[in-house]
Amino acid sequence: MFDLLDRRLVWVGGKGGVGKTTVSAALAVLAARRGKRCLIVSTDPAHSLGDVFARQLDDTPRRLLPNLDAMEIDPDIEVEAHLARVTAQMRGFAAPEMMDELKRQMQLTRQSPGAQEAALLERIARLITDSELAYDLIIFDTAPTGHTLRLLTLPEAMAAWTDGLLTHNRKSEQLGKVLKHLTPKAGRDVSSPFDDPKEDALSALDQRTRDIAETLLNRRRLFHQARRQLEDASLSGFMFVLTPERLPILETARAVTTLQEAGIPVVATLVNRVIPVEADGAFLERRRQQEATYLQRIDEAFATLPRPRLPWLDTDVQGLDILEDLADRLAGEGF
Incomplete structure (x- = not known):
């Protein structure tokens, strides 16, 4: 028996059509049956x-069963919530005359490639770092590498943005100090060319920049916390579902290598x-x-990993009765 369900975070992935959602659901039923407070998330x-x-x-x-809750994250809802938060934050930073342009940019962002994924990743990160969630186990029915690898790289991306902004902020502060040093003191001619009437505006700009930087730093911390949990083998584990066919074997082999190189257990x-x-x-x-021949290839390609099997069923998987049966089969396979 291996301890996949003893972790707090379980990620189930696989090529489209191999049955990962069915396996995720059966795992959740099995965990709930064993008394674990479980949330399964699509x-x-x-x-x-x-x-x-x-x-x-x-x-x-x-709530679907005692100890079992389920949810499907809607990317469109996440995008709207994400953009609403961004807009609310920017209202405090942008000049009133910029609001129409800000709204236009938000509308363009809503339709841009990657908007759904960015919002989805933030929701996932908040879920797995929320210490107040009353669940012993969260099972994610997800893509094989996409979400998790992007969660790993987001801290670096956020670092680049934040560090660039902080560098700009430091330069602004240095410029402010130079202007302050060169600005005439009280009693001197206020018409001096070094007396910048926009000095107050510069200070305000620096404060807005610091506020933006703090917002980015908070997001950066969020993704760092998520990354640490993803990499912690005592907390998180990934399982691939595949079928004994050529393409799922090839795709799974690449995905396993990629995740292992990225430090995901x-x-x-x-x-x-x-x-x-x-x-x-x-x-x-x-x-x-x-x-x-494909089963032999699977045994060779994934020799270092457990390789439990489920049979091809003679019916579609729908409803709790058949999921209970699959949970029994998973228990028999060592889960």
Whole structure:
């Protein structure tokens, strides 16, 4: 048995269509059955978590079972909330005559590439760093590498922005000191060319810059905290779901290597939709022979990781009854 469910953060990823949402849901049911207060979160814009549970979900946790809540983060809602926060902060920094331009820029940002992901990443970071959330375990049904790798690189990106702004701020302060030194003292001719009537405006600009820098520093701290939790093997673990087919094997191998090089603990690879032994017929027998070569390749490619298996089911996965059955199967595989 391996300790994936003993961590606080579990990330389940995989190539599209391999069943990662189904596996995530079954893991959540198993954890809740064992008494863990569990939240399962879908971060995929094309949500299917609600379909698997046969329940309507939104971006607030909904109780599905004792100890089990579920939610689907809506990227559009996150973008609107994110831009509303930015606009509110900028109102204190921007001159009144700049507000129309600020609103126009916010409208453009709403439609820009990456806006959804930026807002989504901030929501994920806030979820995993919120010490007041009353959950023992949070399971993320997510993309294999995208969200987590960007969470790792965001602190560096934020550092570049913040350090650049602070450098600008220091230069502004130095300029202010020079102007103050050169400005005539009381009793001297106020018409001196060194007497800058905009000195108060410069000081105000410096204060606004410091306020902006503090906002960026707070976001930078948020993503640093998220990164530390992602890299902590006692808190966080990633599991890939794949099927015994060529493309999922190749993509998973690349993703595992990428995450391991980035310092994210990869705990297991789960092989889904393995043809059951009892399945018969000439067609399935030929498929089974091909599958055997892929299963061997999986054993070789991921020899250092546990490789539990789930069978190919004869029905769609929808509703708690079949998820309970899958949870039993996962328990039998060592979860």
